[in-house]
Amino acid sequence: MSFQRNSQEENLRSLVCRRDLLKVGPLALSASVLPGLLTGTSHASFAPSPTAKAKSVIFLWMGGGVTHLDSLDPKPDAPEQIRGTLSTISTATPGVHFSEVCPNLAAISNDLCTVRSFSHDSDDHLLSQVYTLSGRKVTQAQLFTEPNIGAIVQYLLGPRNGLPGYIAVPGITRPGPPPHNLFVGGWLGNQYAPFCVGGQPDQPDFTVGEKELIPSPVAFEDLNPPELKFPHEVTIGRLQRRSQLRSSLEDSLRGVEQSGALPAMEGHFSGALNLLTSPQVRDAFDITTEAPEVRDEYGRTKIGGRCLLARRLVEAGARFVLVDYGYDPDYGNLWDIHNVPEQNFPHVSEMCKRGYNVAGMDKAFAALITDLKQRGLLDSTLIVYLTEFGRTPKINSLGGRDHWGACGSMFFAGAGVKAGQVVGASDGQGAYPTTRPIGPADIAATMYHCLGIESETRVPDRQGRPSPLLDHGHVIDEVLA
Template sequence: MLQIQGDATATTCDGVTRRDFLQAGALGAVGLTLPQLMAAEAAAGSPGNDRNVILIFNLGAPSQMDTFDPKPDAPAEIRGPFKPIATKSPAISITEILPKHAALADHFSIVRSCFHTAPAVHDTGHQMLQTGRLFSGGVNTPHAGCALAYLRGRKTDLPPHVILPEPMGRTGGNLPHGQDAGFLGKAHDPFALMADPSQPNFKVPDLLPPQEIGEARLSRRKKMREIVEQSIDQFETSQAAELMDSNFQAAYRLMTSPQAREAFDLSKEPSRLRDKYGRNRFGQCCLLARRLIEAGVRFVTVNTFLTVFDEITWDIHGSKPFTSIEGMKDIVAPMYDQAYAALIEDLIDRGLLENTLVCNLAEFGRTPRINPAGGRDHWPQCWSMYFAGGGVQGGRVVGKSDPTGGYPVERPTDPAEVVATIYHSLGLDLETPLPGPAGRPFPLVDFGKHEIKELF
C-alpha cells in the first residue's frame, strides 16, 4: 500500500524509496499475457452491472445470541441479558441493543448459519471472510475488493478499492488478515486512508505531495517520464515494464485530482448529517464510505475496529483488557447501531442502496454459554452476518442455528459462499481466473462454491 510521508521521503510497504518509486514504480508483473488478461476481463461479467460494495468488517466478532440470533427460550447462561425486540420485518427478531437496526430490518437480510472449521483465531477468520480461502502453503489470496480492482479497474481518478480507516492491525495470530491483493501484486492493493476522519484536523496524508516536492516539480517529473517512454520502441516494451508504472500513475492521479480531494473532504457534509452518523471514528468512516462510493470508488472496506488489544471491541471475553456482554451494550452497540442505520438511510435517500451491496461480516461467533468473567469466547462453529442492497431482498432470514446458537441446523454457510455472494452481486463470473503463483490460475472462488442464492 502506498504511503507518502511528509519528511521528503516516500516509501511503499516493501521499502522502496521515493526516488525508486518516481523512477520505476514498485510493481512486478502479475503473470498474464495480454490475450489472457482480455479473456479474464471478458469472463468477469457484464459491464452493465456496475454495482459497488461497502464491506463492514466487525473485527472482534459480535455475539450472535446477543445481537442477530436471540435465544429467548434458552437458559439464562445461554440466552444472555438482552431481550428480543420486534423489527420492521416479521421474519427478523434481534435484541434490544440494536433498536435502529430494528427500524430498518426490511432493508437487510440475516444469514444465521455461518461457520468455518479453521482454528478459532481472529486472523484466520479475517482471511477467509474477505478472500474466500484460508492462507496456506504460502498462497495469499486477494481480498475481494482487490480482485474487483484487478478485473474492472478504476472508474475515476479515485482508487477502485479503499480501506477505512486503515488495515487491520495485530489480532494475535501473526498471520495475513486478507486485506491486500495477495498474489495479484501490490499494484492492486487497496488505498489505505491511514487517518481518523472523526478528528477535527482530519486530512488524507496521500492526497497531497510533501511540501518539499511540490506539485509543479511532480508534474515536470511526470512529463519527463512520458518523453522517455515515448522514445522506447513499443514492440520492445515488455508487459512488465508497462505494469511497473501503474503505482506512479495512481499516486499522481490522487495527488493532483480535485475530484479525489472533494470525495475525501467531510467538511462538505452538513453538520447535522455528520452528527447523525456519530462523531466517532466508525461513524465518520461510514459517512466517508458513502461519499467515496458516490464519487466512483468501486469497493470500500470499513474496519469497525483495528485490533482486539488496545480498544474495546466485539471481542467480549469479559476479563480485562476485554469487556463483558454488558460492556458491549454500553460501549460498542450504540456507536455501531447509530452509524449503520445512518448509512443505510443515507444510501436510500440518495438512490444508492440498490446499486451498493452493504455486507456486515465477522471472523466467527461467540460461545453459546457465558463464561465465568461475564463474557463469551471465540466460536467459529456458528454465527450471523447480514447483507443489504446490491440486489439482496431485505427482511429475510437465511439458515437457522440450534436452540443454543451453537451450530447450524439449516443452510450451513461457509466463508467461500459469503465471498461468492459479494462477487455475485457485482456480476462477476465465479470461475473467472486470477493469475496465481507460478502462473497457476485461481478461480475467484473454489469450484463448487456458490452465492447464497436465498438472499436474492
C-alpha cells in the same frame, strides 16, 4: 573511458530526476513503496456480466468476532447464562427480533437480508479472518498468499473515476501479536493490495499500553490519506510538470524489477497524480465537509466516520470499499470479548451498549444504508456486513464470550439483494445452524456474482497459471432478488 564517464553521468542524471520526483510529496514516495495505491488498468480481457446488479461494494468488515447473540440473533427464551441480560426488540420485518442494542437496524430491517446460519470450522482469528477476507480456506502457511476479495475485484475491474479499485478505510487492523497485515494482494501481486487510507496504527497489536476504563465513543479520525498531502510550495502546476520526469525514470527503474518492487510501482504514478490534482477525488476523502446533522446521524464515532467516508467514496465512484473496524488502540480488541483481566471490559451485555461497540455499529450501519437509499445509491451498491465468527453461546465465568466459528450472523443489503428477510436459522442457544450452513466462500461467491463476476472466471497466480476465484463455495440463491 569516455563511454564509462557518459554512462556514469547518465546514471547520475537519472538519480537526480528520481530524487526530484520524490520531493513532490509523501504520495509520490508512497507510490513507489506502498503496494496497492492504484493499478493502472483492469484485466483487459475481462468483461463483467451484463446482468450485474452492483456497481460498487461496501464491505463492512468487523475483525475480531462480533457476538451474534447480543446483536442480530438474540435468544430470549434461553437461560440468562446464554442470552445475557439484554432484551429483544421487534424489527420492521414481522416476526423478526434483534437485540435491544440494535434499534436502528431493527427499524430498517426491511432493507436487510439477515443471515443467521453463518458457519465454518475454525475458531482461530487469523485463519478465520483470512477466510472471510478472501473466501478461501487457508493454513497458517497461507495467511498472506491468498488475495482479498477486493484485490480480485481490483484486478478484474480496475480503478474508476480516478479512485483506487480497492480502498480500505482505514486499513489499520493488525491482529496479533505479533501484528499481521492481512490486507493483501496475495498471489496476484502487491499492486492489488488495498489503498489503506489510515496508514499504520500507533499501537499495531492493540494489546499493550494504558487504556481508559470507560473510554468515550466520541472520536474524530483524520481519514484524509497522508499520501494525498504535499508541501505547500509545490503547486499543482509544478506537480504536473514534474510528472514529465517519469519518462526519465523508466530506464533506471528497470534494475529493481528483479527485486520484486517494480510491480508495485508500475501504474501507480499516473493514478497518484490524479489523486493529487483532482479536486473531486481529493474532496471525497474529507468528511469534514459533510453537514453536521449528517455526521450526527452516523455518530461522531470512529465507526460512524468510517462508514460516512465509505458512502462518500462510493458516491465519487469507488468500486470496492472495505470498512475496517475492530482492533483499536483506544478500545483494544473490542469484538474479542473474552473479558480476560487485561481487557478491562464489563460484562458482555453491558459492553454491547457502549457507543464504540455494538450500539455504535448499529447506528453507523443503519445511517449508511439509509443515506445511500436517500441518495439513490443503494440500488447500485452492495453492502455486506461480515465478521470472522460468532461468539460462544455460553457466557464464560468472567462475563465474556469466546471464539465460536460454528455459528454467527451477518447481512447483505442493496444491489441484487432480496431484502426484508432472514436466511437460515440457528438453534435455541445460537450454537449451530439448523439450516444449511453458509460459509465465507458462499458469501464471497455471492459478492462476485452481484458484481457480474461469475464462478468460472480464472485469474493467473504468480506462475501465470489460471486459478479459480474460489476453491469452493456457491452463490447464495436465497439472498438474491
